[in-house]
Amino acid sequence: MLTIKNLHANVNGKEILKGIDLVVKPGEVHAIMGPNGSGKSTLASVLTGNPAFEITEGDISFYGKNLLDLLPEDRAREGVFLSFQYPVEIPGVSMVNFMRTAINEQRKYKGLEPMSASDFLKMMREKKEYVELDNKLANRSVNEGFSGGEKKRNEIFQMAMLEPRLSILDETDSGLDIDALRIVATGVNKLKSSENSTIVITHYQRLLDYIVPDFVHVLYKGRIVKSAGKELAYELEEKGYDWIKKELGE
Amino acid sequence: MSIEQPYIDLYNKHKQAINNNSSLVLNNARDDAFANFQRLGFPTAKEEEFLYTDLSKAFATDYGLNINALKIPINPYEVFRCGVPGIHSHLYFIVNDQFYSNLTQKSTLPQGVLIGSLKEFAKTHSDLVANYYAKIADTQHDATVAFNTAFAADGFFLYVPKGVKIENPIQLIKVMRADVDLMANSRDLIIIEEGAQANLLVCEHTIDKMNFLCNRVTEVFVGKNASYEHYKLENTHTKMTHISSLFVHQETASNVLVNEVVLHNGLTRNNVTILLNGEHAETTLCGMVIGDKTQHIDNHTFIHHAKPNCKSRELYKYVLDDSARGAFSGKILVAKDAQKTEAFQTNKNICMTKEARMNTKPQLEIYADDVKCSHGATVGQLDENALFYLRSRGISEAEARMLLMFAFVDDVIEKINVPALKDNIRLLVEKRFRGELSKCEGCASCK
Ligand SMILES: Nc1ncnc2c1ncn2[C@@H]1O[C@H](COP(=O)(O)OP(=O)(O)O)[C@@H](O)[C@H]1O
Ligand SMILES: [Mg+2]
Numbered sequence: 194m195l196t197i198k199n200l201h202a203n204v205n206g207k208e209i210l211k212g213i214d215l216v217v218k219p220g221e222v223h224a225i226m227g228p229n230g231s232g233k234s235t236l237a238s239v240l241t242g243n244p245a246f247e248i249t250e251g252d253i254s255f256y257g258k259n260l261l262d263l264l265p266e267d268r269a270r271e272g273v274f275l276s277f278q279y280p281v282e283i284p285g286v287s288m289v290n291f292m293r294t295a296i297n298e299q300r301k302y303k304g305l306e307p308m309s310a311s312d313f314l315k316m317m318r319e320k321k322e323y324v325e326l327d328n329k330l331a332n333r334s335v336n337e338g339f340s341g342g343e344k345k346r347n348e349i350f351q352m353a354m355l356e357p358r359l360s361i362l363d364e365t366d367s368g369l370d371i372d373a374l375r376i377v378a379t380g381v382n383k384l385k386s387s388e389n390s391t392i393v394i395t396h397y398q399r400l401l402d403y404i405v406p407d408f409v410h411v412l413y414k415g416r417i418v419k420s421a422g423k424e425l426a427y428e429l430e431e432k433g434y435d436w437i438k439k440e441l442g443e
Numbered sequence: 444m445s446i447e448q449p450y451i452d453l454y455n456k457h458k459q460a461i462n463n464n465s466s467l468v469l470n471n472a473r474d475d476a477f478a479n480f481q482r483l484g485f486p487t488a489k490e491e492e493f494l495y496t497d498l499s500k501a502f503a504t505d506y507g508l509n510i511n512a513l514k515i516p517i518n519p520y521e522v523f524r525c526g527v528p529g530i531h532s533h534l535y536f537i538v539n540d541q542f543y544s545n546l547t548q549k550s551t552l553p554q555g556v557l558i559g560s561l562k563e564f565a566k567t568h569s570d571l572v573a574n575y576y577a578k579i580a581d582t583q584h585d586a587t588v589a590f591n592t593a594f595a596a597d598g599f600f601l602y603v604p605k606g607v608k609i610e611n612p613i614q615l616i617k618v619m620r621a622d623v624d625l626m627a628n629s630r631d632l633i634i635i636e637e638g639a640q641a642n643l644l645v646c647e648h649t650i651d652k653m654n655f656l657c658n659r660v661t662e663v664f665v666g667k668n669a670s671y672e673h674y675k676l677e678n679t680h681t682k683m684t685h686i687s688s689l690f691v692h693q694e695t696a697s698n699v700l701v702n703e704v705v706l707h708n709g710l711t712r713n714n715v716t717i718l719l720n721g722e723h724a725e726t727t728l729c730g731m732v733i734g735d736k737t738q739h740i741d742n743h744t745f746i747h748h749a750k751p752n753c754k755s756r757e758l759y760k761y762v763l764d765d766s767a768r769g770a771f772s773g774k775i776l777v778a779k780d781a782q783k784t785e786a787f788q789t790n791k792n793i794c795m796t797k798e799a800r801m802n803t804k805p806q807l808e809i810y811a812d813d814v815k816c817s818h819g820a821t822v823g824q825l826d827e828n829a830l831f832y833l834r835s836r837g838i839s840e841a842e843a844r845m846l847l848m849f850a851f852v853d854d855v856i857e858k859i860n861v862p863a864l865k866d867n868i869r870l871l872v873e874k875r876f877r878g879e880l881s882k883c884e885g886c887a888s889c890k
Contacts, residue, residue, distance in 0.1 A: 241835050245827075269837035281832040285850025294846065295836040302837070334850075335832075351836060 194219050194390060195359055200251035202239045208249070209235045211415035217359070220387040224401055224426060225394045227412035228434045233394045234278050236412070237363045241275045242268050255359070269295075270302040272358030272389075276348035276365050283335040288347075291335050292317065292354055299355065320353040323380040341368035349380045356384070361392045366400035378403030398430035411437055446503050447484050454593060457510045464512035465596035466565035468573045469630070476582040476592035483586035495770035495802045496712050496741040498587065501684040504654050506626035512541060512596060517620050519543055522650060530863040532614035532644065533558070539619060539657075540627035541597045552609060557602040561632055564600040571602065575634055579690040579718070580662050587712075588688050591628045591660040598630035598659075601641065605666070608640040612672075612861050616646045617657070619683065624654040631661040635669045637694075642672040642861060647687075649679040656684040663690065665697040667721065672860060675703040675713075676868065681736065683709040688716075695721030695750075702858055703730040703742070704868060706875050710739045717746045719753040719781075729758040731855040733875050734767030734799075741770040748781040751811075757788040760852050763799035772804045773818065779810040788818040793825060793851055795844075825851075845876045 195217040202210040209232045217223055225233055239246050240253065242265035253260040260268060283291070296316075297307040308316070321331060324346040336344050345365050352360055362381065366374055381404055385391065393404055401409075401423065409425040410417045413434070418441060419425065429437075454461075454477055462470045485499035486492070509515075519536040533550040535558070536543035542560035557564055557571075565572040582589040599615055619627065635641055649655055665671045677685060685708060693699055703713055717726050732740045746755045761769040771790045792801040805818040825847050833843035852872060859865040 243831055243835075245831075264840070265831065265834040266837050266839050266843075269835055275835055277832065277835075281826075281828045283826075283829045283832065283847070283850065285853045286833075286846050290846070291833070291836070291838075294838050294842060295833075298839060298842065299837045355836065 194256055196252075196254045198252045200239065200253065201249045202235060203247045203249055204235065204245060209415055210239065213251070213415075213417055215410070215417065217390050217392065219390055221408065222385075222391045222393065222404060222406045224406035224409045224423075225392060225412050226396055226409060226426065226429055228396065231412045232415045233412055234363055237275050237278075237361045237394060240268075240361060241265055241273060266298070267302070269355070270299050274352050274355055274357030274360045276345070276352060276360065276362045278363040278367070278394075280336050280344040280348055282337045282339075284337045286335050288331050288333060288335055289317070292351070295351075296354060316354065320350055323353045323383055324349045325376055326350045342370070342373040345369060345377055346373070346380075349377050353380065353384055358389045359392070360384075360389065361394065363394045364396075365393075366395055366397060374400065375403065398426040401426045413437060413441070445484070446499050447481070449505075450502070450590070451481060453508065453510075460510050461594065461596055464510075466562050466569070468565040468569055468576050469562065469596065472577045472582070473593050476577070476589045479582050480586055480589040480593055483584070483589060486586055492743065492772070495768070496710070496739065498686065498712060501656060501686075501710060504624060504656065506654070506656055507621070507623045508594065508626050508628075509539060509541075515539060515541075515620055517618075517650075519616065519618060520547065522618065522620075530612060530614065530644075530861065530867070532612045533609075535559070535599060535613065535615050537599060537615065537617040537629055539621065539625060540595065540629040542599060553607045555604040555607055556609065557600065558613070559600060560597055561600040561630055562597040564602075568602075571634075572600070572632065575662065575664055576632055578662070579664075579692045580660050580688065581690070581716070585688065585714070587658055587686050588660055591630060591658050591688070594628040595630035595660070598632070600631070601633045601643070603635045603639040603641050605636040606638045607636075609642070612642040612644050612864065614644045614646065616648065617659070618648045618650050619655040619657060619679070620650040621653055621655070622651065626656040626658070628658045631659070633661065633663040633671070635663070635665045635671045637666040638668045639666065640670045642674070644674045644676065644861070644864060647675070647677045647679055647685060649683045652680065652682065654682045655679075656686070658686045659688070661687070661689045663692065665691065665693045665699055667694045668696045669694070670698040672700040673702070674859065674861070674864065676706065677704065677708050677711065678706045678871070679708050681709040681738065685709070685711045687712070688714040691715070691717045691726070693717065693719050693721065693724040693726060696723040697721065698724070699726045700858070700860065701726070701728045702855070704855075705730070705732045705734070705740050706871055707733070708738055708740060712741045712743065715742070715744045717755070719746070719748050719750060719755065722750045722752045724750070725754045727756045727858060729756075729855050729858050731759070731852045732761040732763070732769055733852070733872065734761065734769060735764035737766050737768075739768040741772075743772045745774045745776070746786065748775070748777040748784045748786060750778075751780060751782045751784065753781065754785040755787070758855060758858070759790045760855050761792040761801060762795070762848050762851060763792065763801055764795040766796070766798040768799075769801040770803070771801075771820070772806065774806040774808070775816065775818070777809040777811050777814055777816065781811045782813045784811060784814040784816065786814070786816045790820040791851070792820075792822045793848070794822060795825070845873075848876050849873060
């Protein structure tokens with residue numbers, strides 16, 4: 194479903210991604226690990242079309258479409274979803290209005306009629322359950338005044354609403370206590386199917402106890418330097434990243 | 444020849460006709476005001492207070508004035524089948540510079556309330572009108588106010604006696620309607636006595652596609668413990684120059700809300716002067732501007748805390764697109780013995796393009812020492828991170844911008860206390876942002 198070939202990307206003229214290759218098939222879970230600043234969030238931004246990043250080389254195809262040709266909103270409508278490392282607060286835009294607009298724009302893209310108000314509210318109610326999102330939060334402005342954990346839950350709530358084919362979870366575990374982590378991970382697992390795939394970005398192994406990856410990749414200085422099965426996550430947890438650096442002869 | 448000269452000639456030649464079509468109380472103020480105007484001349488950009496808006500240029504157009512108060516053929520009910528559904532307002536009209544007296548929808552107002560033509564009430568209740576007329580409007584230093592006082596023959600009058608409360612809003616629709624370029628000077632006088640209450644919604648519209656200039660002055664007296672809300676909604680075409688000077692005088696423990704919304708306009712200069720002249724008076728002054736193309740909007744405000752323990756809140760927001768120009772000036776004066784004053788002012792602006800320009804000038808002059816005052820002004824762009832976040836959920840860029848602009852001005856809309864009006868303004872603002880409001884709602888000119 195997703196094929197990334199030799200992807201290079203710059204931000205403010207500085208090369209951050211230096212040739213990424215990655216293939217994700219339907220139903221697979223890929224973990225991307227790596228030390229701070231290695232380019233994990235940059236990869237997520239590039240996949241979702243953040244205009245702050247410039248692609249200098251490479252291709253991304255998603256279900257046969259050239260993702261790099263699509264606007265961010267069209268990528269989302271095609272089923273790409275990013276749970277942001279730092280979700281944005283948007284005062285004055287209510288969660289309800291935000292989600293209704295998002296759902297209906299997605300439906301329009303697929304040639305469907307807008308959802309009725311009652312169906313929409315029913316869907317909101319159901320999907321809130323996935324992450325035990327407080328009713329009060331759903332009535333507020335997008336992420337405004339939400340705690341760190343609430344923001345992360347809100348991301349997964351939006352994921353549940355939009356039912357993406359590819360979910361990218363960028364440090365969704367950071368700042369969560371163990372209960373919140375369990376809730377978020379359970380939510381993600383409930384949304385998993387043999388059709389859709391997940392890229393989990395994290396630098397701890399603990400989330401991977403809940404969301405079990407099929408593959409683990411290590412991203413270091415803008416390149417994937419190692420790929421293996423889930424056991425790699427435990428190895429990294431045990432030995433740290435210095436071990437990788439040594440292997441690379443640094 | 445100076446820009447002033449044609450108007451000076453006009454006044455000297457037609458003074459009698461103006462007087463004949465007005466009433467004694469208004470006529471008595473004319474000559475002094477005219478002398479002041481002659482002394483002052485139209486304001487130019489050389490003057491500090493008019494740095495961003497050269498009004499003299501606006502007067503250079505060769506406008507006609509309806510000196511003889513000829514009746515304009517119009518049925519405002521037809522023209523304005525409006526506007527705000529479910530508002531249940533008491534409806535009145537000003538056509539150019541005259542009160543429209545052919546009212547067919549008579550509304551029932553509480554005993555003692557006087558409402559209608561200023562010119563007529565100046566005849567039937569001359570003492571009452573004379574007590575208040577031209578008392579707070581500054582004809583000494585303000586040339587356009589002096590000009591208005593010299594030329595205005597009629598306008599709107601509202602008197603709410605002691606303790607009387609008018610529940611439903613009063614709606615005053617002002618339309619510009621003519622087959623030639625036209626200037627209108629009209630005058631409103633509003634008296635809310637002790638413990639009384641009223642809400643007024645003023646709508647400004649243009650009907651014909653002519654060059655128009657309106658120069659409107661409104662004086663409002665709000666007595667002890669009285670409460671008054673003043674909403675102004677401006678939705679005119681781009682060939683309109685709109686000058687409005689609102690003077691509010693507040694007594695002890697009175698409560699006033701002024702909310703001025705510019706949805707669409709040509710050139711606008713709004714002056715608001717609020718005098719807090721009794722302890723524990725409170726005032727909220729807010730406004731919102733949506734400007735694009737070459738629209739120009741200048742809000743010039745002055746809140747004078749003359750007595751202790753008063754509160755003022757001021758909030759203005761602008762969204763400027765294309766080459767629109769915005770200016771805001773907010774002066775707050777706290778007099779020496781106005782201790783325990785609370786005065787907060789905020790002006791936030793978004794420029795959507797490099798060509799759009801905003802000038803903002805907060806000005807605090809504080810002579811008391813025990814006060815809580817603050818001001819803040821920002822000029823910026825839409826938050827790029829928020830924009831991307833919305834787009835990453837499948838919301839188109841245009842829609843995402845709309846949501847953010849709408850969110851930006853929403854706290855000003857929230858300050859509207861009449862629910863039907865709030866809903867309607869919200870709708871109009873949304874349509875405006877969507878570009879569906881190139882024509883104003885409910886006017887025949889727009890059909
Ligand atoms: N908007 C930006 N402007 C400038 N530099 C950036 C920006 N975003 C990321 N970077 C830089 O790119 C590198 C990779 O960052 P990031 O992708 O966030 O790493 P990670 O998510 O792996 O911690 C870092 O050196 C960071 O400073
Ligand atoms: Mg990161």
